[in-house]
Amino acid sequence: LCEEHGKMASTQQQQHDEEEEEQLRRRQSRVLVLALCAMQAHTGNNTTMSRIAGFIARAVGGDDTEVVKMVDTTASTCSVDVAGLLASNPAVRCVVLLHAYRSGRHLCGVEVPVPVVVILGGTDINCDSSVPQRLEVMRQVFTRADRVVSFSDEMKDKFSVFFPQLRNKVVCIPPSAGLSDAELSRLPDFSLVTSLGLTPRQCGERCGSQPAAESAAAVEDNTPLVFLLVAGVRPVKDPLFLVDAFSQWSQSDPVYTNLHLVILGPILDAALGAEMLERIKGLPGVHYHPEVPRGEVCAAMRESFAVLNTSVSEGLSNTLLEAMQLGCLVLARANASNTSLLAERRGHLFATPEEFVSAARELLRSPALCQQLRREAAAWVRDRHALTAERDGYCRLVRDLVHPLEGLPTPATQTHPPSVL
Numbered sequence: 001l002c003e004e005h006g007k008m009a010s011t012q013q014q015q016h017d018e019e020e021e022e023q024l025r026r027r028q029s030r031v032l033v034l035a036l037c038a039m040q041a042h043t044g045n046n047t048t049m050s051r052i053a054g055f056i057a058r059a060v061g062g063d064d065t066e067v068v069k070m071v072d073t074t075a076s077t078c079s080v081d082v083a084g085l086l087a088s089n090p091a092v093r094c095v096v097l098l099h100a101y102r103s104g105r106h107l108c109g110v111e112v113p114v115p116v117v118v119i120l121g122g123t124d125i126n127c128d129s130s131v132p133q134r135l136e137v138m139r140q141v142f143t144r145a146d147r148v149v150s151f152s153d154e155m156k157d158k159f160s161v162f163f164p165q166l167r168n169k170v171v172c173i174p175p176s177a178g179l180s181d182a183e184l185s186r187l188p189d190f191s192l193v194t195s196l197g198l199t200p201r202q203c204g205e206r207c208g209s210q211p212a213a214e215s216a217a218a219v220e221d222n223t224p225l226v227f228l229l230v231a232g233v234r235p236v237k238d239p240l241f242l243v244d245a246f247s248q249w250s251q252s253d254p255v256y257t258n259l260h261l262v263i264l265g266p267i268l269d270a271a272l273g274a275e276m277l278e279r280i281k282g283l284p285g286v287h288y289h290p291e292v293p294r295g296e297v298c299a300a301m302r303e304s305f306a307v308l309n310t311s312v313s314e315g316l317s318n319t320l321l322e323a324m325q326l327g328c329l330v331l332a333r334a335n336a337s338n339t340s341l342l343a344e345r346r347g348h349l350f351a352t353p354e355e356f357v358s359a360a361r362e363l364l365r366s367p368a369l370c371q372q373l374r375r376e377a378a379a380w381v382r383d384r385h386a387l388t389a390e391r392d393g394y395c396r397l398v399r400d401l402v403h404p405l406e407g408l409p410t411p412a413t414q415t416h417p418p419s420v421l
Helices: 002-029 044-061 082-088 132-144 153-162 164-169 181-185 192-196 200-208 243-252 270-280 294-303 318-325 336-341 353-364 367-384 387-402
Strands: 033-037 068-072 094-098 116-119 147-150 170-172 225-230 259-264 286-289 306-309 330-333 348-350
Touching: 033 044, 033 082, 044 068, 044 094, 044 318, 044 387, 094 387, 116 132, 116 387, 132 164, 147 153, 147 164, 147 387, 153 164, 153 170, 153 336, 164 170, 192 225, 192 259, 192 286, 192 294, 225 294, 243 259, 243 286, 243 353, 259 294, 270 286, 294 318, 306 318, 318 330, 318 336, 318 367, 330 336, 330 353, 348 353, 353 367
Parallel strands: 033 068, 033 094, 094 116, 116 147, 147 170, 225 259, 225 306, 259 286, 306 330, 330 348
Antiparallel strands: none
8 A cells, every 4th residue: 555655646746747847838938038138126227128028028929028038147257048048948039138248248159040139238339349358249249139229329320330330230219218107196105305314404503594585496494405316336327426526515505505415226336335335424415325116216306406317328327217207307427328318408417526516506596497407308208218119119129020920930940040159
């Protein structure tokens, strides 16, 4: 009896294992697109790729998001086994990469028998292109790619400078701010000022003076005026760019005596994070707040006087787009992407901390100018960065490459010529 019972248990276990294996195979067979991206939480890349993955899922598999497999390429020292992923997901019809170097390098030496789409991240063209070895990796990736997506005409033009023979592969799909009407109407009840404990008393001895009555942004009871920098703390975001100048200004302005610079976001670079926390300890008016959910970030932006960007390089800032959609005032460091986004009086640009302080002072005293900038920015995002236009752009792109799905050969007999990077 014991022997018979053991055989029965073994048979049942084998059947269970076979059923689990079959379920796994079925789930994998539903994966039609591999999406490679650095997926650190609360970063622009994560936000962008998650949104695009949703578009692509609808383009190739209805509303079933399981058709897109997200692959994290954050770890700089590890190699993603793209060949293994393709072998274990035989139904894959397309590979999509965000960032030509960080994600694209994982395709080097791999036979890719399906179409490849590369989405420019910004730092690939703006920064990695200055490193010869990385430029060569990107050249191989772009040569293999079927399409290259840029966020702006300026980024497309820069791509053409480095890779003129490949410029016909580039399509421009401007990113959307990504906030739906429902999200805009249901922002959470979150106050950054309250969370940080910022009150008139935080100004110490300077709380005795009140803003002049004729000043544009004069606020009763010396309410805190927040300049909000939303950024993951890492070198390319340069979060310390303004801290010294801002702190000095916050302690010396004769009219506005409750000014605050708040850096909001995750610490993604441990060394820079430690330096930032140590440095701002002795800087009045400068604060750090850890990351919060996206809805609370939006509520914090609406509560602030202005939203800032201090990046050395940008693809196209999700934060600035969201701030503009929310009707916020934006001030950004001059780089190619920010300059294009904020041209024609949609925001203020600065090249130095001193220029920032000068622009901020002007805006505090000019309510009509602030209103104009907010209005122009919101209209621009509505007209040029609509969610529906971005969705349709990616759906059209992917369908052109992989449609119709029915009857397509498997990767082993794919008519698309395989290529090894």
